[in-house]
Amino acid sequence: MRYSAFGLIKEALSGHKGWRPQWRDAAPQAAYDYVIIGGGGHGLATAYYLAKEFGGARIAVLEKGWIGGGNVGRNTTIIRSNYLLDGNEPFYEFSLKLWENLEQDLNYNAMVSQRGILNLIHSDAQRDAARRRGNAMILNGSDAELLDADGVRAMYPFLNFDDARFPIKGGLLHRRGGTVRHDAVAWGYARGADLRGVDIIQNCEVTGLRIESGKVLGVETSRGYIGAGKVGVSVAGNSSRLMALADMRLPIESHVLQAFVSEGLKPFIPGVITYGAGHFYCSQSDKGGLVFGGDIDMYNSYAQRGNLPVVEDVVESGISLIPALGRARLLRSWGGIMDMSMDGSPFIDKTHIEGLYFNGGWCYGGFKATPAAGYCFAHLLKTDRPHETATAYRLDRFMSGHMIDEKGQGAQPNLH
Amino acid sequence: MIINHPLLGPRDAQEFTYLGDAGLMNRPYWLSETALQQFHDYLYLRKNPAGEHRELWFHEQGDRSWLVVTRNTTTHEILRVELARDVALANKAANTSQEPQQ
Numbered sequence: 001m002r003y004s005a006f007g008l009i010k011e012a013l014s015g016h017k018g019w020r021p022q023w024r025d026a027a028p029q030a031a032y033d034y035v036i037i038g039g040g041g042h043g044l045a046t047a048y049y050l051a052k053e054f055g056g057a058r059i060a061v062l063e064k065g066w067i068g069g070g071n072v073g074r075n076t077t078i079i080r081s082n083y084l085l086d087g088n089e090p091f092y093e094f095s096l097k098l099w100e101n102l103e104q105d106l107n108y109n110a111m112v113s114q115r116g117i118l119n120l121i122h123s124d125a126q127r128d129a130a131r132r133r134g135n136a137m138i139l140n141g142s143d144a145e146l147l148d149a150d151g152v153r154a155m156y157p158f159l160n161f162d163d164a165r166f167p168i169k170g171g172l173l174h175r176r177g178g179t180v181r182h183d184a185v186a187w188g189y190a191r192g193a194d195l196r197g198v199d200i201i202q203n204c205e206v207t208g209l210r211i212e213s214g215k216v217l218g219v220e221t222s223r224g225y226i227g228a229g230k231v232g233v234s235v236a237g238n239s240s241r242l243m244a245l246a247d248m249r250l251p252i253e254s255h256v257l258q259a260f261v262s263e264g265l266k267p268f269i270p271g272v273i274t275y276g277a278g279h280f281y282c283s284q285s286d287k288g289g290l291v292f293g294g295d296i297d298m299y300n301s302y303a304q305r306g307n308l309p310v311v312e313d314v315v316e317s318g319i320s321l322i323p324a325l326g327r328a329r330l331l332r333s334w335g336g337i338m339d340m341s342m343d344g345s346p347f348i349d350k351t352h353i354e355g356l357y358f359n360g361g362w363c364y365g366g367f368k369a370t371p372a373a374g375y376c377f378a379h380l381l382k383t384d385r386p387h388e389t390a391t392a393y394r395l396d397r398f399m400s401g402h403m404i405d406e407k408g409q410g411a412q413p414n415l416h
Numbered sequence: 417m418i419i420n421h422p423l424l425g426p427r428d429a430q431e432f433t434y435l436g437d438a439g440l441m442n443r444p445y446w447l448s449e450t451a452l453q454q455f456h457d458y459l460y461l462r463k464n465p466a467g468e469h470r471e472l473w474f475h476e477q478g479d480r481s482w483l484v485v486t487r488n489t490t491t492h493e494i495l496r497v498e499l500a501r502d503v504a505l506a507n508k509a510a511n512t513s514q515e516p517q518q
Contacts, residue, residue, distance in 0.1 A: 240464035249461040253436065254489070299434045302466040302490045307417060309430045342460045398460040399453075411459050414434060 003107055022187060023194035028201050031227030032058045034381060035219055037206050037242065038235035039063025041072035041182075041367065042359055044189035044200070045374020046234055046381070048106075051196035053375070054382035057229075059198045062221060064205035068186030071237055071366055074304070074336035076259050076281065076293045078272055079368040080117050080177035081142045084133045087392030087404035088345060089140040094389045095372030096142070096176060102371060108188035110181050111286065116271040117177035118147075118155065120321075121170040126276050130172040137174070145173040156273060160323055166277035177272065179283055179291075185370055209245045209356070216246075216355040232357045232381050234373075237337035238302075239360035246353055250361070251342040251398055253413040255296045256335040257364050258306040260314065262328040264288030278317030282325075289331060292318055296338060296364070298414045305335045338364050344416030345404035348376050348386065348393040357381055358395065363416055419485060420497050424478060431477040437462055438470035438484045441504055466490050472500060 001007075001020055011018050034050060036043045039061045047061045061067075081096040083089040103110055121127045127146075134144030148170045153161060161168045190200055201223070208220035209231065218227035235242050240250050265288050274281040282292040294314035297306045311333065318325045341347070341361035346369070348359050359377045362369060376387035386393070392404055398411075409415040417429035444454035466489055473483045482500035487493065 238466070240462070241466050244463075249457070249463060251460040251462070253462050253464050254466070299429075299487075300436070300464065300469055300471065300489050301492065303492055307429075307492070399456050413436070 003109075022191040023200050026060075026199035026201050028060065028062075028204060028221070028223050028226050029058070029199065031218065032060045032199070033229040034059045034232065035226060035228035035230070036061045036232045036234060037219065038070075038233065039067035039190075039200060039202065040070045040234065040236070041068070041185050041189065041370040042236065042373045042377070043232075043234040044068075044186055044193055045370050046232060046359070046377045047198045047200075048189045048193040048196070049375045049378035050381060051193055051198050054378055056197065059193075060226065061193065061198060061200045062204045062206055062219070062226070063200070063202045064222075066202050067190055067200060068183055071336045071338075072182055072186045072370070074259070074334050075182055075364075075367040076283070076291050077179045077182045077285075077367065078117065078177070078281070078283065079112075079180055080174055082117065082119070082133065082137055082144065082172070082174045082177065083406060084136045085404055085406055087402075088406065089136060089142065091372055091376070091389040091393075092368065093140050093142045094375075095369050098371030098375065099180065100176070102188070106188040106192045108184065108191060110184040110188050112178070112180050113286075114176050114178040115283075116173060116175045117274065118152065118271060119172045119174075119274045120152065120159075120168055120276040121172065122166045122168060122277045124169075127170060130170075134172050143174060143176050145175065147171045147173055155271070156269070158268070158322065158324055159273070160321055163320065166320070179272065179285075182367065189374070206242065206245070211246060211353055211356075214352075214354055216353055228355070230355045230357065230381055232359065232377060234359040234377065236339040236360045236362050236366055239339050239358070243358065246351070246356060248351065251395075252339045252361050253300050254302055255298070255338050255340045255414060256301040256303060256306045257293065257296045257338050258310055258314070258333055258335045259291070259293035260311075260333045261285070261292075261331050262290040262325075263331045265290065265328060268324075273321070275317060275321045278320060280314060280317035280321060282318065282322065290325065290328060294318075296340070296414060302337055303335070304337060306333075338362070339366075340413035340416060342398060342411040342413055343403040343405040344407060344409065346373070346393050347395050348373065348380060348390045349395045350380070350384070351395065417492055417494065419473060419483065419494060421475065421478070421481075421483065422497055422499050423481070424475075427475070427478060429473075431475060432473040432483075433476045435472040435474060438472050438500075438503070439463075440472060441484075441500065442507065468495065
């Protein structure tokens with residue numbers, strides 16, 4: 001069923017009786033050409049682009065729970081292309097271009113809103129870094145504008161400009177960044193993939209990988225054995241657990257990142273603001289809730305909830321930047337499990353096992369990468385060669401010395 | 417989280433900083449034939465288990481001792497706390513009784 005304004009009016013007038021489920025609840029078949037493990041944003045996008053761009057094959061997405069129940073449903077919905085390094089920025093720019101055309105492509109309202117992202121600057125050194133980053137972004141086809149304090153004041157007069165410790169001296173504005181309705185991303189890709197014949201199999205947990213003489217033959221699941229020509233793993237948060245089934249250790253630790261939403265307020269933050277001094281970022285959803293987050297909890301965790309000290313830290317940062325936040329009540333908080341990698345950058349790569357491919361290590365930047373990660377992973381699965389924007393995301397880059405460390409933190413996953 | 421320090425009793429986890437897997441105490445031998453591969457694995461690869469995890473915490477806001485904490489990463493429950501020094505000495509004793517390291 002193709003969605004349109006005409007269809008909506010027709011359904012409104014006929015009692016909404018014509019709507020159909022957006023994807024089938026498929027049962028597993030005996031074998032597929034491609035099995036994608038993980039029915040999150042990345043896995044569904046991979047299946048979608050594999051079916052759409054790279055030729056019709058038998059494709060299945062296996063999800064242990066329900067689709068979109070992991071990190072695509074647990075984030076702060078921000079999209080952006082404002083990276084510094086050559087290994088990263090072309091990829092995220094490709095992703096942002098896919099976001100810009102996503103709704104037409106999927107015929108689905110994902111509420112892509114390019115409301116702009118402002119990274120605040122509090123010192124001369126930060127201004128130099130922002131100018132350098134902005135230039136790198138422009139060189140890679142993205143957009144960036146350096147604002148002075150008056151420029152920021154004109155946009156967000158309510159910020160705490162004259163704080164004694166962290167006065168606001170300006171900001172780097174990325175106008176094409178913004179937010180997207182996160183669940184609709186998973187649903188839109190699921191519907192698009194289903195329309196192209198992909199089997200989306202929920203409540204189907206992968207419990208083992210059948211590997212013989214260095215080649216993957218299929219996957220053992222809670223719903224029986226499924227044969228596979230190629231297996232793509234896209235389960236960020238649980239990557240180490242899944243790849244342990246193939247006796248692999250990854251350059252990844254799992255950490256919990258908490259995020260928060262306040263009660264609904266009248267619109268007062270039109271874009272996304274990130275605090276250059278504290279680790280804090282904030283936007284306002286279309287329902288009026290302030291959506292914000294900060295640091296990870298800093299220790300390994302698979303629990304989809306955090307601890308209170310980080311809540312306190314995030315709220316302190318928030319109030320020091322936006323004093324008005326102190327009057328709002330916190331409505332909800334949630335925790336997502338991040339694949340924190342050793343250099344803060346992801347992996348889209350083959351493994352040493354033939355037919356086994358890996359996509360993960362997204363730290364807390366996986367949501368904005370969803371379209372490009374899906375596209376590039378599909379490209380790799382189909383052609384065995386990396387997409388031109390994702391050549392740096394190799395699993396062996398620590399051995400060869402080609403780390404992509406945006407912040408220069410070294411092998412300390414909790415600091416990225 | 418409360419970490420039950422072996423010398424100081426129960427302390428808030430906020431007094432500590434976290435390093436990671438306790439395997440980081442076992443540095444590879446730098447003159448080994450396979451030192452390059454060993455150091456790569458030591459520095460970059462992690463088991464990252466869901467469940468029991470032995471990990472290093474530093475009592476930065478306290479007595480500045482290193483602790484080996486065994487914690488369940490799915491529930492945040494702390495199962496055992498040892499002084500890293502004791503663990504290191506025990507490891508050393510176990511290794512020297514088997515074979516010389518160098």
